[in-house]
Amino acid sequence: MKKLFGLVFLMLFLVSATLYTSSKPQTAPTLEGTWELINRYNWEDGSVLDTIHNTNGYQQVKIYSKGKVMWTRYSPDDPNEWFGYGSYKTSANSLEERLEYGSKVMMSIQDTIDSFKFELVLDDDTYSQISLDQDGNRIFSENYKRID
Numbered sequence: 001m002k003k004l005f006g007l008v009f010l011m012l013f014l015v016s017a018t019l020y021t022s023s024k025p026q027t028a029p030t031l032e033g034t035w036e037l038i039n040r041y042n043w044e045d046g047s048v049l050d051t052i053h054n055t056n057g058y059q060q061v062k063i064y065s066k067g068k069v070m071w072t073r074y075s076p077d078d079p080n081e082w083f084g085y086g087s088y089k090t091s092a093n094s095l096e097e098r099l100e101y102g103s104k105v106m107m108s109i110q111d112t113i114d115s116f117k118f119e120l121v122l123d124d125d126t127y128s129q130i131s132l133d134q135d136g137n138r139i140f141s142e143n144y145k146r147i148d
Contacts, residue, residue, distance in 0.1 A: 031064040034148035043138035080105045095120040
């Protein structure tokens with residue numbers, strides 16, 4: 001009888017230990033998915049100087065999928081169309097986007113800029129793309145939340 005209780009106790013212990021150690025494997029956050037701009041920051045001396053909130057119906061959405069990016073912006077106060085499509089690549093802390101085509105305004109910007117390079121701060125449900133000056137100082141960021 002003692003052996004039976006010992007065996008049952010050992011089995012319960014092993015089963016309960018398995019519950020605590022067999023969690024899902026940790027995966028690195030990814031940009032794959034759909035993101036909505038929540039706000040923007042102006043930076044100065046390594047700190048956020050001010051926050052620019054979306055107002056008056058302003059919306060911006062980005063979709064990243066299989067090395068491609070598409071984004072669109074809607075601002076009721078701006079008569080210009082804003083959208084773009086291209087490719088992207090990331091590393092641990094950087095994002096680079098190359099525009100292939102876009103709205104008339106974006107194509108005029110693309111004529112002067114080959115690629116858009118940012119510092120990347122990425123979590124599971126948020127990310128920031130941070131523009132740096134020529135000395136590597138943060139100057140502006142767009143901050144997104146995952147919507148899909």
